[in-house]
Amino acid sequence: MAHAQLAIKPIDANFSLKDKIYDSLKQAITSMNIYAEDAELRLDERRLSEKLEISRTPVREALARLEQEGLVHIIPRRGVYIVRKTKAEMLEVVTVWAALESTAARLVIEKATDDEISSLRTMFITFEGGKAKAHIDEYSETNIEFHQSILRLSQCNLLCDLADNLFIHMRSIRDRTIAEQDRADRSIIDHLHIIEALEKRDADLAAKLVREHSMNLALHIEKHADYLE
Amino acid sequence: MAHAQLAIKPIDANFSLKDKIYDSLKQAITSMNIYAEDAELRLDERRLSEKLEISRTPVREALARLEQEGLVHIIPRRGVYIVRKTKAEMLEVVTVWAALESTAARLVIEKATDDEISSLRTMFITFEGGKAKAHIDEYSETNIEFHQSILRLSQCNLLCDLADNLFIHMRSIRDRTIAEQDRADRSIIDHLHIIEALEKRDADLAAKLVREHSMNLALHIEKHADYLE
DNA sequence: GCCTGGTGTATTGTATGCCAAGAAATGTGA
DNA sequence: TCACATTTCTTGGCATACAATACACCAGGC
Numbered sequence: 268m269a270h271a272q273l274a275i276k277p278i279d280a281n282f283s284l285k286d287k288i289y290d291s292l293k294q295a296i297t298s299m300n301i302y303a304e305d306a307e308l309r310l311d312e313r314r315l316s317e318k319l320e321i322s323r324t325p326v327r328e329a330l331a332r333l334e335q336e337g338l339v340h341i342i343p344r345r346g347v348y349i350v351r352k353t354k355a356e357m358l359e360v361v362t363v364w365a366a367l368e369s370t371a372a373r374l375v376i377e378k379a380t381d382d383e384i385s386s387l388r389t390m391f392i393t394f395e396g397g398k399a400k401a402h403i404d405e406y407s408e409t410n411i412e413f414h415q416s417i418l419r420l421s422q423c424n425l426l427c428d429l430a431d432n433l434f435i436h437m438r439s440i441r442d443r444t445i446a447e448q449d450r451a452d453r454s455i456i457d458h459l460h461i462i463e464a465l466e467k468r469d470a471d472l473a474a475k476l477v478r479e480h481s482m483n484l485a486l487h488i489e490k491h492a493d494y495l496e
Numbered sequence: 497m498a499h500a501q502l503a504i505k506p507i508d509a510n511f512s513l514k515d516k517i518y519d520s521l522k523q524a525i526t527s528m529n530i531y532a533e534d535a536e537l538r539l540d541e542r543r544l545s546e547k548l549e550i551s552r553t554p555v556r557e558a559l560a561r562l563e564q565e566g567l568v569h570i571i572p573r574r575g576v577y578i579v580r581k582t583k584a585e586m587l588e589v590v591t592v593w594a595a596l597e598s599t600a601a602r603l604v605i606e607k608a609t610d611d612e613i614s615s616l617r618t619m620f621i622t623f624e625g626g627k628a629k630a631h632i633d634e635y636s637e638t639n640i641e642f643h644q645s646i647l648r649l650s651q652c653n654l655l656c657d658l659a660d661n662l663f664i665h666m667r668s669i670r671d672r673t674i675a676e677q678d679r680a681d682r683s684i685i686d687h688l689h690i691i692e693a694l695e696k697r698d699a700d701l702a703a704k705l706v707r708e709h710s711m712n713l714a715l716h717i718e719k720h721a722d723y724l725e
Numbered sequence: 726g727c728c729t730g731g732t733g734t735a736t737t738g739t740a741t742g743c744c745a746a747g748a749a750a751t752g753t754g755a
Numbered sequence: 756t757c758a759c760a761t762t763t764c765t766t767g768g769c770a771t772a773c774a775a776t777a778c779a780c781c782a783g784g785c
Contacts, residue, residue: 283572283768285560312737322770323737324553331514331557332564343512344737344776359654366599366655370591425588426595429658512738541767551740556767575765710729 284321288329291319296338296349297435302494310347312337352436354495358485360436361470365481368414372473374421375465376406383420384465387413391455406451407441413458417477437484443494444487454480506668513550513673517558520548525567525578526664531723539568539576565661581665583724589665594710596659597643600704603650604694612649613694617641620684635680642687647707664714672723673716683709 292315300306310330316323330347333339340348352360373383390409418427444450458478464473488495521544529535539559545552559576562568570576581589604613619638647656673679686709693702717724
């Protein structure tokens with residue numbers, strides 16, 4: 268039903284072009300395939316500002332933030348380039364990711380309710396019994412959701428934020444890391460074991476399983492990710 | 497002996513005001529006592545640019561980076577403020593720190609030589625036998641050095657960088673966390689145990705000891721850091 | 726033909742000016 | 756005197772102008 272008064276929205280006064288551009292660029296960068304051979308890694312301030320129909324200043328401030336975050340690299344007087352992680356750097360990302368999620372698992376055991384933990388189970392019902400083969404795409408999403416759920420349930424914002432940043436890089440190569448079917452099946456089994464450890468409130472075991480699960484990804488990258496230089 | 501060729505250094509062309517200001521401000525912020533009641537948390541773009549004798553633009557870009565890093569908070573049209581962590585946030589910092597250093601310990605065992613590990617011992621010779629009481633100031637430095645050494649020996653840049661950022665916040669309250677003497681003595685004992693675990697190449701034990709050592713700091717903050725709001 | 730140096734253009738770095746939003750100060754009426 | 760409106764001042768947001776550099780291209784000399 269319509270109100271009799273003019274429906275003025277509270278308006279998000281936190282709208283600043285700088286922030287919008289930051290979000291927009293971040294979104295654009297994370298959703299493009301950085302590792303394609305023909306990927307355009309150069310970012311042109313002027314073209315960006317023209318395309319967004321604003322001046323260069325807020326664009327530059329957004330780029331400064333992205334550089335601090337490690338998504339782009341600014342070479343003075345040369346230009347702005349989207350960062351491609353080397354294989355070694357990607358392995359570091361996964362290693363730190365493992366550290367963060369493993370600690371998150373410990374916190375989940377401290378802080379999450381039984382219900383919250385068991386909610387993790389429900390997201391895998393579709394895939395139980397090795398049906399992952401038929402639904403690899405969906406599974407890829409569920410997989411991500413699972414890991415993010417653990418971080419969320421840890422109720423540690425810093426952990427979530429840092430992990431999200433790392434995840435950007437992992438996401439950009441996920442298509443090539445889950446493609447193999449036995450890896451998907453294996454992954455589901457790992458996840459179920461992790462959930463069991465959480466349900467038993469066995470912090471050491473859960474932390475260990477989470478860490479090993481992530482480090483398996485590291486091993487996989489080490490062996491097969493030749494596209495990372 | 498002098499070379500026959502002209503020794504031209506590549507010249508650090510990475511001089512950009514933006515970066516210098518960033519370093520300068522970061523240095524200034526980390527070395528001030530943020531948690532003093534009379535601390536001036538407000539940063540004024542114009543005053544800064546006048547004091548540095550440059551324009552506001554590079555200052556703003558430096559501030560944008562500092563915001564992304566979490567050291568300052570920019571409120572649109574209101575001002576720039578140095579961030580004071582709440583107690584809860586500081587606990588998160590320590591928790592994540594524990595996660596990172598614990599993983600670093602594992603990596604040290606994988607990657608460091610026996611010599612590198614035993615080098616950790618030498619920095620504590622001065623304090624052995626409970627002499628920490630007399631040298632608390634020096635010990636505080638050594639303490640920091642120890643933790644940073646572990647990170648360095650892990651040979652994981654990402655781990656080091658992230659930990660350094662967290663350390664900025666921990667450093668700002670360290671005077672009040674090590675002040676008690678039994679904490680200093682206890683700390684040395686912990687460190688020696690950690691070194692022993694590293695020498696035995698017992699990854700699980702080392703990781704556990706490092707984590708617990710850091711989490712003790714969390715407990716201490718939880719109980720005694722009332723100055724954090 | 727290749728190297729050297731100069732020139733022009735594209736692009737980034739920095740300075741500056743104007744504008745709008747908040748905050749503080751001031752004025753005004755009950 | 757107090758509440759509220761108005762003005763003024765402060766301060767950050769954004770646009771734009773100018774300066775400096777990198778790179779491509781070209782011409783001339785060896």
